[in-house]
Every structure is written in structure tokens, then in C-alpha cells.
Amino acid sequence: MDSFEDLGLSAEMVESLAAEGIEVPTSIQRAAVPVVRRGHNLLIAASPGSGTLAAWGSAALDALDAEAGTPAVLVLTPMAEGAERMAESLQRLAFTTGHTVSALGSTWALPTRANVLFGTPTDVMARVRAGDLALAGVKTLVVDQADRLERLEGLEPVEALLEWVPKDCQRVVLALPVTPGVTSFVERHARRAATVPPRPSDGQDDGSPDRGSIRFRVVSEPKEAALLATVAELLENEARHALVYFGSDDRAADVGDYLTLHGYTAGAPGDSSTPVWLGVAELESRAAAEHVEGVVVLSFDVPADRDSLDRRHGHGASGVVLTLPREMTHLRDIARRTGFTLEGFPATRQPPSDAAAFREMLATAVEEEDTAAYLLLLEPLFERFDPAEVAAAAAALLRARTPATAPAAPSAPTREHAAPTPWVRLFLGVGGKEGLTPKDLLGAITGEAGIPGSNVGKIDIRDSHTLVEVQEPVAAKVIAALNGTSIRGRAVRADYDRRPGRPPSPKGRGRGVRRPTDT
Numbered sequence: 001m002d003s004f005e006d007l008g009l010s011a012e013m014v015e016s017l018a019a020e021g022i023e024v025p026t027s028i029q030r031a032a033v034p035v036v037r038r039g040h041n042l043l044i045a046a047s048p049g050s051g052t053l054a055a056w057g058s059a060a061l062d063a064l065d066a067e068a069g070t071p072a073v074l075v076l077t078p079m080a081e082g083a084e085r086m087a088e089s090l091q092r093l094a095f096t097t098g099h100t101v102s103a104l105g106s107t108w109a110l111p112t113r114a115n116v117l118f119g120t121p122t123d124v125m126a127r128v129r130a131g132d133l134a135l136a137g138v139k140t141l142v143v144d145q146a147d148r149l150e151r152l153e154g155l156e157p158v159e160a161l162l163e164w165v166p167k168d169c170q171r172v173v174l175a176l177p178v179t180p181g182v183t184s185f186v187e188r189h190a191r192r193a194a195t196v197p198p199r200p201s202d203g204q205d206d207g208s209p210d211r212g213s214i215r216f217r218v219v220s221e222p223k224e225a226a227l228l229a230t231v232a233e234l235l236e237n238e239a240r241h242a243l244v245y246f247g248s249d250d251r252a253a254d255v256g257d258y259l260t261l262h263g264y265t266a267g268a269p270g271d272s273s274t275p276v277w278l279g280v281a282e283l284e285s286r287a288a289a290e291h292v293e294g295v296v297v298l299s300f301d302v303p304a305d306r307d308s309l310d311r312r313h314g315h316g317a318s319g320v321v322l323t324l325p326r327e328m329t330h331l332r333d334i335a336r337r338t339g340f341t342l343e344g345f346p347a348t349r350q351p352p353s354d355a356a357a358f359r360e361m362l363a364t365a366v367e368e369e370d371t372a373a374y375l376l377l378l379e380p381l382f383e384r385f386d387p388a389e390v391a392a393a394a395a396a397l398l399r400a401r402t403p404a405t406a407p408a409a410p411s412a413p414t415r416e417h418a419a420p421t422p423w424v425r426l427f428l429g430v431g432g433k434e435g436l437t438p439k440d441l442l443g444a445i446t447g448e449a450g451i452p453g454s455n456v457g458k459i460d461i462r463d464s465h466t467l468v469e470v471q472e473p474v475a476a477k478v479i480a481a482l483n484g485t486s487i488r489g490r491a492v493r494a495d496y497d498r499r500p501g502r503p504p505s506p507k508g509r510g511r512g513v514r515r516p517t518d519t
Contacts, residue, residue, distance in 0.1 A: 016096035021248030026051035026304035031196035041193035047176035049330035071117040080105030083118035121157035126435025215345035240294030247301040282311040429493035449481035
């Protein structure tokens with residue numbers, strides 16, 4: 001099937017896709033659109049970069065009544081920033097069809113009355129419990145990036161929301177990788193779900209031969225400035241022409257104008273008078289450049305699948321792929337399944353010689369430290385960057401300050417020998433029924449009391465109240481700062497946890513309340 005018409009979408013939806021430069025379906029879209037249109041449950045083993053939003057979004061919109069007054073498609077996302085970005089992208093498709101799209105956690109008109117609603121499980125549940133969001137009309141539930149949801153807060157909040165949606169509503173789950181936890185969730189809550197693309201059995205690889213390496217550069221949006229810098233670098237050092245691939249003619253034309261404006265004239269592949277060639281039809285573009293010396297290949301848009309990656313960067317023309325952080329998982333997957341290894345561009349430094357000791361130090365921290373507060377602190381970065389990239393950056397900063405092999409101990413007492421800072425438990429009169437989340441509470445404590453997140457320990461949200469552990473020296477300051485403030489619309493009463501029959505507030509740094517002392 002070479003067109004969206006062949007997939008059975010309406011002429012109106014096909015027109016809407018074409019207006020966004022989406023004219024030829026990717027392999028994920030060819031496989032997923034018919035399944036979603038038929039209303040079957042589906043596991044999409046893919047991530048951003050492969051065309052997942054249009055894969056389920058075009059089919060779901062095509063089947064919706066635009067006059068409905070409550071959400072018919074509910075999309076659960078790992079983070080509010082992702083909900084906002086995806087809602088904006090889908091709304092551009094919905095303009096032509098007359099549907100409304102909205103997102104919780106940001107400013108949208110009448111979000112609870114939109115045809116398609118995006119939000120984190122926590123934000124959705126807060127609206128449901130408040131009584132201003134009805135889910136009885138949901139026909140399709142989409143769990144986006146379920147593997148990231150599982151990493152950040154577990155899949156339990158998603159399972160809790162299943163009690164509020166119709167039992168027979170369609171479930172579409174997206175994940176890459178498909179973890180055992182995601183597999184279990186699908187088996188229990190998306191019965192008889194089809195899987196696209198079909199995945200190899202556990203323990204099996206695709207058997208792709210080693211085909212060399214492809215370079216990549218992680219960039220931010222908009223990509224044009226990064227492309228300009230990369231083209232300039234390549235043409236100066238290793239090439240006479242840069243063949244740049246795009247996902248659509250419109251995108252190629254717009255970026256070509258940008259490059260030409262900055263002095264790098266862009267033209268058709270094979271034009272010897274221009275330094276930059278704009279490629280869309282991959283086989284034709286490759287044929288035009290095949291016998292020309294000094295051509296380097298770039299992908300402005302990440303290849304949508306392994307076939308596209310091979311057509312662009314196979315046959316000895318490895319080149320460079322410009323990728324957004326959220327597309328790295330997809331790029332790694334198609335590179336692995338095509339037989340390529342990935343290399344950073346420019347070339348990355350070799351890992352340190354004491355890498356094993358450094359990894360062991362990090363593994364110990366993962367197992368023994370309570371990292372919940374840090375996950376909340378870093379959560380906004382996980383939408384801009386892949387968590388692996390954030391971890392790598394943190395590791396680089398750590399090594400710059402603290403070598404894995406510690407120097408000889410100085411005569412003065414070290415932090416390891418210093419007395420640990422004790423912890424106490426506080427009682428807050430606000431809880432889950434108000435929609436309180438750990439992120440809300442951590443922000444309130446650090447903002448109102450003016451203390452770093454490292455002073456905050458375990459947060460235990462109950463239905464009517466919350467228990468939170470803080471370091472003893474700042475406990476009184478936190479109580480004074482929070483009393484009389486409002487969180488989630490409820491005045492906060494804060495005090496030491498004095499409930500009868502309870503053990504004393506924890507002291508020291510026992511497991512479950514560990515936090516590093518301030519430096």
C-alpha cells in the first residue's frame with residue numbers, strides 16, 4: 001500500500017495529512033492504520049521518529065464524531081510537556097476534519113470537552129476525581145511511550161484509570177523497548193492485541209550482518225541551524241556536495257531556501273553547480289549522486305524505518321543523521337535491526353580506562369540511594385532529552401568533579417566519616433483526593449521553604465493526607481513555610497507526624513530515605 005487512500009482513510013483525512021507534508025505512509029503507518037480503523041487493540045513497538053502519532057491519530061480522528069461533547073480518544077503521556085507537543089501536532093491534522101484536540105497541564109480551551117484529550121495519568125486522574133472530566137465516552141485509549149511511563153512512575157496509575165473508561169474501549173499501547181512490564185500490561189488490559197511491527201522472539205536477533213557505522217548528531221528544534229552548521233563543517237573538511245534527505249517536498253523546499261539564504265545554494269541531486277542537494281525520493285536521489293565524487297549524505301528528518309535508513313545511508317554512504325533527543329530510541333532500533341552501529345558526530349572521546357569501576361559505583365548508587373526526588377527534579381529534561389543522554393551528562397559532570405578512583409584520604413575528616421544528617425517525618429493535611437502529586441509537593445516545599453530538593457526524602461501520599469520526610473535541620477522551616485499556603489486548592493496544615501501508635505520519625509539515613517548531604 002503506497003498511499004493513505006489505499007489504507008482506507010477518508011479523502012478529507014488524506015487531504016489533512018498532505019497539508020502537513022505526510023503523503024507516503026511509513027511502514028508503521030501502513031501496518032497500524034488498518035488495525036486502528038477496525039477498532040482492534042494494538043501494541044505499536046515503535047517510538048517517536050517512526051510516524052507513530054499519524055499512525056494512530058489519523059485513523060482515530062477518521063472514525064470520530066466531531067460533535068461529541070466529551071473526549072472520545074484519551075491519550076496518556078509520560079509528561080505534560082509531551083502532551084502539549086503532541087496535542088499541537090494532532091490539532092494541525094484536526095483543523096481540516098473539524099475535530100478538537102486539547103491537553104491537560106497547559107492552557108487549552110475547554111480541555112474536558114475536546115474530542116481528543118492528552119495528559120499524564122496523574123493530571124487525568126486529578127480531573128476525574130474532581131468531577132469535571134467524564135471518561136464514559138472514551139472509545140480509544142492510547143498509552144504513549146509506555147516504557148517511559150513505567151520508568152518514571154510505574155504503570156499502576158494507568159491501570160487505576162482503566163476503572164473509569166468503558167471496558168470495551170479500544171486500547172493502543174506504544175513502547176520501545178517493549179519491556180516485560182509493558183508486555184504484562186498488554187496481556188492483562190489489551191486482550192488479543194496485534195503487534196506492529198512483529199518483533200523477534202525473546203533472545204533472538206534479526207540476524208542482520210555488520211554493515212559498518214552511521215554517524216549521528218543530537219540537535220534541538222528547530223533543526224535548520226544545526227543542519228547549516230553540519231553542512232558547513234562537512235563541506236569544509238570532507239566533501240564537495242552534501243545530499244540532504246527530507247521526509248517531504250515541502251520540508252525540503254523550506255529548508256533549501258534557508259540554506260540558500262545563508263550562502264549554501266541548494267538544488268536537485270546531481271546538480272554540479274550547487275553544493276547542497278535536496279533529496280526526497282530516496283532511490284532517485286541516490287541514483288543521481290551514485291557516480292559523483294565527494295558526496296556526503298545527511299538525514300534532516302530521521303529515517304522512518306530500516307528500509308529508509310538503508311536507502312539513504314547504505315552502499316558506503318554512511319553520512320550523518322540529525323536526530324532530536326526523543327528520536328534516539330527509534331534511531332538506535334532501526335540501526336541495530338539494519339546492521340549498523342551508531343557513532344557520535346563529531347567523534348566522541350574514548351571511555352575512561354577505569355570505566356568498570358565507574359559503572360560499579362553508579363550501579364551501587366542505583367541500588368542503594370533513594371532517587372525519587374531527583375527523578376522529579378530531572379523530569380522536565382526527559383521530554384527534551386532521552387533519559388540515557390541525561391544520565392550520560394550527569395556522569396560526565398560527576399567525573400569532572402569526582403574521579404572514580406578516590407585520592408588518598410586527607411587528614412581532615414571526609415564526608416564518608418561525617419555524622420549523617422537525621423531525618424524527621426512531617427504530616428500534611430492534603431492528599432490524593434485533591435489530586436496531589438509528588439511533583440506538586442516537592443515544588444511547594446522547595447519553593448515556599450527555599451530549600452534544595454536534596455533536603456526532601458520519601459513522599460507518601462495517602463487519600464486524605466501526606467507523609468513526607470525532610471532533613472531535621474530544615475523541618476521547622478518547612479512547617480512554617482507550608483502552613484496557610486494552598487496546594488491543589490486546599491489550605492495546607494503542616495506539623496510533625498504525631499499520630500498515636502506511630503513509631504518515631506526516622507533518624508539517620510536508613511534505606512528508603514537516603515539523600516546526599518549538601519556540598
